[in-house]
Amino acid sequence: MLSKFEKMASHVEEFLILILILSSVAVVFLNIVLRYIFHTGFVFVEEYARYALVLLVYLAVSQAVKKNSMIKVDIVPDMFKRGRVVFTLLSNGFSFFMGVLLIVLGLKFTVYQYTTGQVSVAMELPM
Incomplete structure (x- = not known):
């Protein structure tokens, strides 16, 4: 059984996973729109998406281990x-x-x- 702190930490991790996924998709989509419609874009988007994905993987592995749902x-x-x-x-x-x-x-x-x-x-x- 998880303690209250572990449950709260798990909820924070799940929230961060959600934020990372949504922000990555939003920023990449915005950059695609800017690039193909307005012929401009942000330079940082590729790096942001890469680093967000790395952090997302570590958080998701943590959740998978906690819930015993590893492949x-x-x-x-x-x-x-x-x-x-x-x-x-x-x-x-x-x-x-x-x-x-x-x-x-x-x-x-x-x-x-x-x-x-x-x-x-x-x-x-x-x-």
């Missing part, structure tokens, strides 16, 4: 009813390993980007 391939555990627990442990262990690998490599890449002082092209945000 799973369960043909092997279904074939071997007795070893279901073993396959579940292997699957969870592999997921944990990949998560740790993502964190470690992400931290190394972030430190590299920070030390080189790179900024994004259009919005000039620190990379």
Whole structure:
């Protein structure tokens, strides 16, 4: 059972997911209209949509893990009813390993980007 804080955090995450989806679609649609009708547009739209999508993925994965709705391939555990627990442990262990690998490599890449002082092209945000 989720505590009140976890429920509130989950609602905030869901609201942010909604805002990110709606704002990305609205900004990209507006840019398409500006580009094809008025022959102008905003420079930052592509970067905004990309960064919003990255944040959206992390928030959505968090929600999927909380609700136990991750995509799973369960043909092997279904074939071997007795070893279901073993396959579940292997699957969870592999997921944990990949998560740790993502964190470690992400931290190394972030430190590299920070030390080189790179900024994004259009919005000039620190990379």
